[in-house]
Amino acid sequence: MSSSVLIETGVWAGWRTWPHDAFENGVGPFYYRRDENNRSISRFIAEPRHMNGGGFMHGGCFMTFADFSCFAICEDHHQGGPAVTVNLSADFLSSARVGEVIESTGEVTRAGGRLIYVRGLITADGRPCLSFSSVISKIKPRVGDTPPVGA
Amino acid sequence: MSSSVLIETGVWAGWRTWPHDAFENGVGPFYYRRDENNRSISRFIAEPRHMNGGGFMHGGCFMTFADFSCFAICEDHHQGGPAVTVNLSADFLSSARVGEVIESTGEVTRAGGRLIYVRGLITADGRPCLSFSSVISKIKPRVGDTPPVGA
Amino acid sequence: MSSSVLIETGVWAGWRTWPHDAFENGVGPFYYRRDENNRSISRFIAEPRHMNGGGFMHGGCFMTFADFSCFAICEDHHQGGPAVTVNLSADFLSSARVGEVIESTGEVTRAGGRLIYVRGLITADGRPCLSFSSVISKIKPRVGDTPPVGA
């Protein structure tokens, strides 16, 4: 995780994103900010390119946004170093359609020395769509290393 | 799920995909076929656009491909009708890099009257990267209905 | 699920349990009630027999209590008929020790016609220990049938 950047103009002014993440920017971009209670909120607007063959939001889109949300939710705990997802479990409650406001909130249920546990809920126009739970591991950068997941 | 189509020319000749899925085609396309043992194999090649800010494959890309793979794996059980993911759990074993062959295989652990259970493994150049497990529900189409997940 | 019964005397007076569940009564018993906000709370006291070889609460004890809690949390939705767990995912946040008050609360994130989605948190003396998420399926009893899970 490199640092996120603040959007300064346009409809997303005041929101943050990670601009160097090619996959998230291709699928999204997705945005997050803190609300008045310092709680992290993530958001994007559903477009036709997010839909599956049935005209509903693709599960992979939901899970990509869930993964983004997890890092937004636990931002205070992984700052200053890289972190990777160890496990993500997703329960699909309801689908979402083009034009709906897709939003995610959640909380850190535990932050240990190495592992961070997050859970959250994605809604579409306020309707619960995806309940997710994730374990994230902070990692130490290692030069010339093989892929660092699960280290 | 509408029907998949067979690719007839080019490097993916002999593989199948679902051409009407906007999200999968934007992120992928992903492809699947049966091997000599009638076992489903899914595959795509990792590109820069699949990577996260750290230069490794994004978890959302892995999970989108896992979701695609699940439907390829249980194709014989949901043919003739729509189906949705109820739960997907993903363990991130290792990451993947640009240029690697991303492949997925798995099996149906149970197919009931309504629910189908699938598990599988995604590899990158043969290295285990994502272990996934999914519950899929066959659904009956309902005219004018609210989103049909979890019905 | 048969009906739960109200405990009328002793330290657990005012709490409910399912007395015909051999496994829960051997491991527990576990108890639940509604608080002033009609929210379901489950509870038991950790004893030496709930511990693993390291002197901490066994993961299987946590998950058994999580499964009990799920049915307590969604009680209003499965009344009048049997229901089975389809998936349960558990994140282990912290352990628990002998003598601690083990408590669980949670919510139904969606109740569809067939599937009920629940998530919750188990604490020990207020410290978060297990975050769980579960999908439960209502089932129709079928005479002379093979085991009804995942039907």
Add this chain to the structure above:
Amino acid sequence: MSSSVLIETGVWAGWRTWPHDAFENGVGPFYYRRDENNRSISRFIAEPRHMNGGGFMHGGCFMTFADFSCFAICEDHHQGGPAVTVNLSADFLSSARVGEVIESTGEVTRAGGRLIYVRGLITADGRPCLSFSSVISKIKPRVGDTPPVGA
């Protein structure tokens, strides 16, 4: 995890168990051994005390046995030190009844420096019942410490 012991007499002669685990011995005991291919197999016989109110094996019993099985499956990777479960996800495929032989096999999908990933399948008289996936963390013993999960 302390060391397991070999059963030398009786019907379980040749199998191993962890005798100092109060919870497992109360619910089980459960047993494991290596087959001719050095693959770990875990086993117990379903008794009335393992059943729920509906006369089928309780989900908590399945998950306790899954947790036991995980440590048996990855025994070679956590020897010499304690280890704890970080996440366990369970898909309930089918139920089990009194008298059936409950058996579990599985594999380590990745063993990193700290985290071990396991998946497996529990069967009853050969019928698939529970598909499970688990992340286990090796931990360093710490004197006088708070519970060491998620460290």
